[in-house]
Amino acid sequence: ASWLALMAQFKEREAVIDHLCRTFLDTAFDQLRSADGAFEVLQRFENMQSRKSLKTQVKEKYDKVLVRYGEEVNMCRELFNKHKESKAQTYKNQPAVAGAISWALSLYHRVKRPIMRFNRSEVLKKSEIWENERGRYVEFAREIDAFCKELGYELDTDYLKIGDGI
Numbered sequence: 001a002s003w004l005a006l007m008a009q010f011k012e013r014e015a016v017i018d019h020l021c022r023t024f025l026d027t028a029f030d031q032l033r034s035a036d037g038a039f040e041v042l043q044r045f046e047n048m049q050s051r052k053s054l055k056t057q058v059k060e061k062y063d064k065v066l067v068r069y070g071e072e073v074n075m076c077r078e079l080f081n082k083h084k085e086s087k088a089q090t091y092k093n094q095p096a097v098a099g100a101i102s103w104a105l106s107l108y109h110r111v112k113r114p115i116m117r118f119n120r121s122e123v124l125k126k127s128e129i130w131e132n133e134r135g136r137y138v139e140f141a142r143e144i145d146a147f148c149k150e151l152g153y154e155l156d157t158d159y160l161k162i163g164d165g166i
Contacts, residue, residue, distance in 0.1 A: 018051065018053065018054070021050075021054055022053075022054070022057060025045075025054070025057055025058065025061065028041070029061045029064050029065075032064065032065070032068040034068070034072070034114075035065050035066070035068040035069035035072055035114050036113060036114040036117065038061075038064070038065045038068060039065050039114065039117060039118065039121075039124075042058055042061055042062060042065065043121075045058045046058060046123075059123060062121075062123050062124050062127055063127055063128075063129055065118075065124070066118075066124065066127055066129040066130060066133045067129065067133075069111075069114055069115070069118070069133055070129075070132070070133045070136055072110070072111060072114070073111050073133070073136050073137055073140055074136075076107045076108075076110055076111050076140065077140050077143070079107060080104065080107050080140075080143065080144070080147075083103075084100070084104070084147060090102075090103065097151050097152070100147075100151055101148055101151055101153045104144050104147050104148055105144070105148070107144065108140075108141060108144040111137055111140060111141075112137075112141070115133075115134065115137050118130075
């Protein structure tokens with residue numbers, strides 16, 4: 001009888017811990033600060049040994065990461081379109097053209113880093129949202145590329161290879 005009581009207590013505690021983990025995952029991914037940071041957390045969860053139900057829940061969070069990434073791309077695009085004609089983006093004592101190029105490239109690199117990491121994840125690339133967000137990134141990269149070319153700077157075109165096996 002003591003063995004059955006011990007097993008019942010174990011199952012009860014297991015259920016409580018499982019519930020706490022699920023709640024933690026849900027609350028942590030409701031307010032994402034950055035897609036890149038959230039992706040890193042998901043990668044760590046993916047590599048941990050955990051229950052199948054938790055692994056399933058973690059895989060469901062990848063779509064939230066992609067949605068957050070899309071928001072970040074839109075934010076950078078809005079900043080770019082709002083300030084690309086003004087000189088507000090240059091540093092003090094920096095030439096206008098060099099400052100504009102530097103500013104545009106900083107926005108580009110802000111969205112490039114996460115998608116380069118995402119591109120190595122088979123789970124993310126299987127998501128229904130992947131192609132949409134990838135397309136949003138490529139579109140923004142082309143805008144930055146055109147802006148830089150207009151100012152006389154050639155941007156590396158590796159942004160076109162996202163999703164093509166780089």
